[in-house]
Amino acid sequence: xxxxxxxxxxxxxxxxxxxxxxxxxxxxxxxxxxxxxxxxxxxxxxxxxxxxxxxxxxxxxxxxxxxxxxxxxxxxxxxxxxxxxxxxxxxxxxxxxxxxxxxxxxxxxxxxxxxxxxxxxxxxxxxxxxxxxxxxxxxxxxxxxxxxxxxxxxxxxxxxxxxxxxxxxxxxxxxxxxxxxxxxxxxxxxxxxxxxxxxxxxxxxxxxxxxxxxxxxxxxxxxxxxxxxxxxxxxxxxxxxxxxxxxxxxxxxxxxxxxxxxxxxxxxxxxxxxxxxxxxxxxxxx
Amino acid sequence: xxxxxxxxxxxxxxxxxxxxxxxxxxxxxxxxxxxxxxxxxxxxxxxxxxxxxxxxxxxxxxxxxxxxxxxxxxxxxxxxxxxxxxxxxxxxxxxxxxxxxxxxxxxxxxxxxxxxxxxxxxxxxxxxxxxxxxxxxxxxxxxxxxxxxxxxxxxxxxxxxxxxxxxxxxxxxxxxxxxxxxxxxxxxxxxxxxxxxxxxxxxxxxxxxxxxxxxxxxxxxxxxxxxxxxxxxxxxxxxxxxxxxxxxxxxxxxxxxxxxxxxxxxxxxxxxxxxxxxxxxxxxxxxxxxxxxxxxxxxxxxxxxxxxxxxxxxxxxxxxxxxxxxxxxxxxxxxxxxxxxxxxxxxxxxxxxxxxxxxxxxxxxxxxxxxxxxxxxxxxxxxxxxxxxxxxxxxxxxxxxxxxxxxxxxxxxxxxxxxxxxxxxxxxxxxxxxxxxxxxxxxxxxxxxxxxxxxxxxxxxxxxxxxxxxxxxxxxxxxxxxxxxxxxxxxxxxxxxxxxxxxxxxxxxxxxxxxxxxxxxxxxxxxxxxxxxxxxxxxxxxxxxxxxxxxxxxxxxxxxxxxxxxxxxxxxxxxxxxxx
Numbered sequence: 001x002x003x004x005x006x007x008x009x010x011x012x013x014x015x016x017x018x019x020x021x022x023x024x025x026x027x028x029x030x031x032x033x034x035x036x037x038x039x040x041x042x043x044x045x046x047x048x049x050x051x052x053x054x055x056x057x058x059x060x061x062x063x064x065x066x067x068x069x070x071x072x073x074x075x076x077x078x079x080x081x082x083x084x085x086x087x088x089x090x091x092x093x094x095x096x097x098x099x100x101x102x103x104x105x106x107x108x109x110x111x112x113x114x115x116x117x118x119x120x121x122x123x124x125x126x127x128x129x130x131x132x133x134x135x136x137x138x139x140x141x142x143x144x145x146x147x148x149x150x151x152x153x154x155x156x157x158x159x160x161x162x163x164x165x166x167x168x169x170x171x172x173x174x175x176x177x178x179x180x181x182x183x184x185x186x187x188x189x190x191x192x193x194x195x196x197x198x199x200x201x202x203x204x205x206x207x208x209x210x211x212x213x214x215x216x217x218x219x220x221x222x223x224x225x226x227x228x229x230x231x232x233x234x235x236x237x238x239x240x241x242x243x244x245x246x247x248x249x250x251x252x253x254x255x256x257x258x259x260x261x262x263x264x265x266x267x268x269x270x271x272x273x274x275x276x277x278x279x280x281x282x283x284x285x286x
Numbered sequence: 287x288x289x290x291x292x293x294x295x296x297x298x299x300x301x302x303x304x305x306x307x308x309x310x311x312x313x314x315x316x317x318x319x320x321x322x323x324x325x326x327x328x329x330x331x332x333x334x335x336x337x338x339x340x341x342x343x344x345x346x347x348x349x350x351x352x353x354x355x356x357x358x359x360x361x362x363x364x365x366x367x368x369x370x371x372x373x374x375x376x377x378x379x380x381x382x383x384x385x386x387x388x389x390x391x392x393x394x395x396x397x398x399x400x401x402x403x404x405x406x407x408x409x410x411x412x413x414x415x416x417x418x419x420x421x422x423x424x425x426x427x428x429x430x431x432x433x434x435x436x437x438x439x440x441x442x443x444x445x446x447x448x449x450x451x452x453x454x455x456x457x458x459x460x461x462x463x464x465x466x467x468x469x470x471x472x473x474x475x476x477x478x479x480x481x482x483x484x485x486x487x488x489x490x491x492x493x494x495x496x497x498x499x500x501x502x503x504x505x506x507x508x509x510x511x512x513x514x515x516x517x518x519x520x521x522x523x524x525x526x527x528x529x530x531x532x533x534x535x536x537x538x539x540x541x542x543x544x545x546x547x548x549x550x551x552x553x554x555x556x557x558x559x560x561x562x563x564x565x566x567x568x569x570x571x572x573x574x575x576x577x578x579x580x581x582x583x584x585x586x587x588x589x590x591x592x593x594x595x596x597x598x599x600x601x602x603x604x605x606x607x608x609x610x611x612x613x614x615x616x617x618x619x620x621x622x623x624x625x626x627x628x629x630x631x632x633x634x635x636x637x638x639x640x641x642x643x644x645x646x647x648x649x650x651x652x653x654x655x656x657x658x659x660x661x662x663x664x665x666x667x668x669x670x671x672x673x674x675x676x677x678x679x680x681x682x683x684x685x686x687x688x689x690x691x692x693x694x695x696x697x698x699x700x701x702x703x704x705x706x707x708x709x710x711x712x713x714x715x716x717x718x719x720x721x722x723x724x725x726x727x728x729x730x731x732x733x734x735x736x737x738x739x740x741x742x743x744x745x746x747x748x749x750x751x752x753x754x755x756x757x758x759x760x761x762x763x764x765x766x767x768x769x770x771x772x773x774x775x776x777x778x779x780x781x782x783x784x785x786x787x788x789x790x791x792x793x794x795x796x797x798x799x800x801x802x803x804x805x806x807x808x809x810x811x812x813x814x815x816x817x818x819x820x821x822x823x824x825x826x827x828x829x830x831x832x833x834x835x836x837x838x839x840x841x842x843x844x845x846x847x848x849x850x851x852x853x854x855x856x857x858x859x860x861x862x863x864x865x866x
Binding site for chain 2: 003044046066070071074077078081082083272274285
């Protein structure tokens, strides 16, 4: 086995101990992610894990791969630069609901519509954990948080519908309480060519007492077997469906046809012509 | 000035009526005739309407700046006349659109000694030719006849420019040229003028290009292979250039959703091993400052070119100002240094972009190159650079045989840590915007924050020794030393010439590196003068204020203008005389 590839998930674990609270949903993702790396036989030397700021953005520290922990909200911008500079790399971006959909929300649509070749995993706990419990873009209206002592006045965004609408070509939802399913979804997302998004419902036991493992367990259900992953309006409808009181995990949508950003620029490069320095200067010779 | 070896023609009119293209053609014709050329353009921020101006200075000698106004004024409309009439001096030539067809019905009184030619270019184009938009070509024809600009050269350029659109279009332009020529021949034989474009023998391989294009060219020559951009006036032409040419050399150019994303992508690309750059203007640089600090923290080699414009806020998008020096040198939260360069002229835009990449790679840190709107837009002739003679510096990479254990932020004697990029075996590591230990793991203890802060400052402290970072022009016996930065350096060089011709002794210091300021060279310079004069196109005297912090023990005289236009050399020459 080549250096940097490991047989077992736990061998991908770095020596840095996770900084998360006991009972944090992010542990579930960490284990599932490492197992998926082993399943895929990923080489850590060719892998770059990029994150922003927040509890979940510490994720890359805990894996043996190359990692970059940037500034709040900008993980996707940095990740896109990494991938474009070296398309051979496996690039996965991580963040939370605040990092991804509040401060960084302006970048998500563009990575989706560019169909940027990478995987983006958001650990959604509907709260700001690292800064101790403020309202996030997915907080349920009316929920009391440290910045909304009388209840959250904002309507939440729907991350799945959001990325589906803007053109992500692989969209899935996972639940920290179901690491086995998550492991498979991660593998599928990373194998997908183009922009893959996984929304991981990852409860925060410390600052969000309303959305708990137990409450989610009640709500979570696999997407029905007859769910058509090539039907975007259907996927959006499922993402928006709140009438049943259910949340669905699984692959909402997958589009293998739309060219990725790298595909498109590789095609265009062929039309740019060969590099000839003197020919360029000729344009400027009087 | 005003002798025939140094001629400056200013064309003014409404934006969108062909001022820019006629200026381009005239500049190219002069360059083809072997002359040195430097152009200067101002135009409104809107696509159509408003006053646009294109000035072409041509000379048998190297041109240092936009100069002291024009000798020939061509006005396409009344607004252009009104804007410039008070600048006309005896001996100047005025060419105006009239007396019929245009919007100048009657020419107001002009100063005595101004040589006036009427040229009803609107009427000739609209009525005689039937194509109003050819007005500028009618004008070109008249100019070629009046100042002996080789008409063959003009035709050659027209053919090159419009040939693709078909012979009809080429012929139409030729016809318009001829109308202008004929009008002058028939009506103005009796009025002579002293200006004559004398073709020169040109034995150098010369190119004529803009400052923005030159930044692109420099990037390509330096080995830039990643460029991220967000459109912004007056910097967007850099993106046009690299989008067209960098990809031929295998580079990647991406337009992002905002400047934050551009600089984020640049940091990411640098992390992945690319030579990465973005081009922007002040508003964009403001947005980038948080990630600029990240770039310094993770020690990412990268280049930002800020083509400055008037500010604050949206300010004066198409006008000249050098007011981002504080932002470039100090912008961002926290306590961190960066390298800042400033370009004097178009050739400098090539050279300093190359130096910017080399400095970034060597010191593993962001480098900001400051140019400005007038430099970005202006075109200039200069000797074609040779890509084979460029010295390209690459970041110091980790070598397992000599460097021991890989530590991304290892403390070393020169404060530069051998680095590794994703893909390298056995070097997987974390980079973080958090303060960190040598390995890159978060560490907020006093030891690492102290040592790393010092490392970040100390590693670039001697950047002035890395390249020819300044130029001292010392005249024995001079009491005044002029110091400035950016394109104002060109105006100062010309002012210094003027002052010396008038018998005034003056020295000058031209820093290419403005942060960290090249103090070794500057201290040597200061030994030769009693006081320094710092002309800058900003209100605060930003360089002067930075120099003040160096406690140089000499009087510092600020000289500031802030009207959206560059200095005229004569203004600075006058000031030199005043303060000496």
